[in-house]
Amino acid sequence: MTDFEAVYARHFDGVYRYVYSLCRDEHTAEEITQETFAKALKAIDRFQGDKDIRAWLFTIAKHTYYTHCKREKRTTG
Numbered sequence: 001m002t003d004f005e006a007v008y009a010r011h012f013d014g015v016y017r018y019v020y021s022l023c024r025d026e027h028t029a030e031e032i033t034q035e036t037f038a039k040a041l042k043a044i045d046r047f048q049g050d051k052d053i054r055a056w057l058f059t060i061a062k063h064t065y066y067t068h069c070k071r072e073k074r075t076t077g
Contacts, residue, residue: 004044008037011054015061022065032068036061 001009015036020029039060040047047056 004041007040007053007057011057012037014054015057018058019061019065022062028068032061032064036064039064 012033016029016033019032019036020026023029023032036057040057047053
């Protein structure tokens, strides 16, 4: 198991629960959680190891959720 796989396994549920608390929709929470980890994998080389990875993931999730909401508003607005 790679380091990132370990991070995914350890933090997936927490990130999912956080996103679900924002959107209250299982499908959307799953989609945003997956997108969060895809973004994190792309940006892992920029992660500062002295920071809390959980907080970093939650920040990515929050921004991903807000972007999702903006997209939804444009398409339904």
